[in-house]
Amino acid sequence: MLSHLRPALVFVGGFTLLLGLAYPLSMTAIATTLLPHQAEGSLIRQGDHVLGSALVGQNFTAPGYFHPRPSAAATPYDAAASSGSNLGPLSQKLIDRVRADVAASGLAAPVPADAVTASASGLDPDISPQNARAQVARVAAARGLAPERVAALVTDQTRQPVLGLFGEPRVNVLALNRALDTLAAE
């Protein structure tokens, strides 16, 4: 066993330098040089402050904004503490929560499933197009906009599967709400 001590220490130490420092630091240098936007978290800046990340969901509660999915993070959409609900399918807590969310949303059956179920991360940036369309009437009324214009905006913001194959049709809530602000300001 003692004859293995030297190689064990050398390999663990050497690989810590190579794989634990040289590899991630050189990847960081390359990424921040070539792709600074992605490397820094795809941040959206407005003036001198950060508005959020294009990839990370944020919470919206005002009736004049489209609402994201329920978030199971301790504070909804806390991007420093991601979490799902981890409630099982027979959980009374799950069923009570969904019932309350259905009632609060004012949506009629069939309720889009993603509108009242918590995402895996608690940070889902997207909602389904059905969910967005179901919110059009509320948003249009709150903003004093014609529902057709808001509906057209939803269609405009709906992203199709990549290469027509990978992923699902979806709407990024932050992008949709920013476009909505622009529309309302016109």
Place this chain on the structure above:
Amino acid sequence: MTVSGWLQIAAVLLCTLATALPLGRYMARLFSGERTFLHPLLHPVERVFYRLAGVTPAREQSWLGYSLAMLAFSAAGFAMLYLILRLQGVLPFNPGQLPGLPADLAFNTAVSFLTNTNWQAYAGETTMSPFSQMAGLAVQNFLSAATGIALAMAVTRAFARAGTDQLGNFWADMTRATLYLLLPLSILVALVLVVLGVPQTLTGAVAAVTLEGAQQTIALGPVASQEAIKQLGTNGGGFFNANSAHPLENPSALSNALSIWAMLAISAALPITFGRMTGSERQGWAILSAMGLLLITATATVYWAETSGNPHLAALGLDPSMGNMEGKEVRFGQAMSALFVAVTTGLSCGAVNTMHDSLTPLGGLVPMLLIQLGEVLPGGVGSGLYGMVVFCVLSVFVAGLMVGRSPEFLGKKIEAREIRLAVLAVLILPLVILGFTSASALLPSALASLNNAGPHGLSELLYAYSSAAGNNGSAFAGLNANTPWFNTTLGIAMMLGRFAYVLPVLAMAGALAAKPRIAASAGTFPTTSALFVGLLVGVIVILGGLQFFPALALGPIVEQVLMRDLVTF
């Protein structure tokens, strides 16, 4: 289930199959000591390591020497990681000024990454500094994977050779797996992940003011470099708590497809390597077919169960057409969530893009069973291959008992000693999983950690110990596992699942290497036929089923029945 869903699943699996052949042959050359196209660049680095370590790569080891080298390396890796985690508070790159980890959590985490489990009793973004993630956890992501591949190569050589006790040199195998395989692939995958939106920065977190004027702190870090090896090495330990469901670890459907490919790539290629090195590429394909058959069946089951949805929620007026969306992300959809669930547990990866705790009962049974079947479908890098070899040995033995053929595998006579060692290895899982689950079910303090009541609570315990002993690392994550009891017992389960499993396997390899390779005769049961693939699948399923059916019946199976009657807990 939809056509486009199945097309996505097929596309990822076909890509994996397409890369398995070149990657498998590349590994066969690499571990036979031949030159590869990367040698001009990396051979000097390799030689520096050997010189500093005083290792002669051509000096091979017996099974015992190989095992001792592996154990010494693992012990040193454990000590290093444990110290980094305990001393985190005084180490650099700690912008969040996070403190060192308590002893039980540091023990659990160090064992977890050392054994390629990557069970996480902590939340990454609130517990680990970028330094701990990079220099501590990610290093073991590489080295535990390289160790697994090295062990698989030692077992492979036992069949390729005859009349020797030499299985290779552990240090050379481990170094080559790291330098020529894992590191270059990780660099490639990390760069593509950055292009797709995964951050790679030393910034700890950014403060944002949302459109509604609320504060949002966005945790960042060197995510892409870690994510790449997390998937390629079938480690599965996420940078963030939500793992591959987190939009910064897995921002899009494309990054998701790439993640699934990266998980599968090496494990799907290793059977080809095994076939080539033992002189029977058909044997490699036969093993890969058995893995693929069970993995596709598992994917279809999860996909069907999840799109069937939860009748409780349908009763509240939810549109059933989207299936069970609790614990899933919109951008992945049901098909690619289901494939991820099956792949991450068929492999011993344990990354998750879906919260397994919130799967339907049947959808949650599948990942649990895939782990309990021994993590061979296709299993973790290396560990999946040597696990599968154990099942092949057991299969020819069973065939021998059933039809009177002489039990041989690749020209090696399988005798009492090999069977005893193989059975010793496969008995570790039920012992550890069922033993610790029963003990926890009797402990009120352990039951206080459950997030769900009723049969789902038992599933949380059963899943935790299956995941630990199978070195998977995924969880029914509602269980609060960061307690001294769980940290300690799960740590022990992970160690037994790795080392108590592989030592008898190496001993078996030692015994097999010494035997001559005899030519196939009329009495030999052919091991490359469809019949053998069927037998192998049967042995895996029946062995796993017999061991775990009673426990599963009390968990997910009874839960599935109760769900139809709209029972709640």
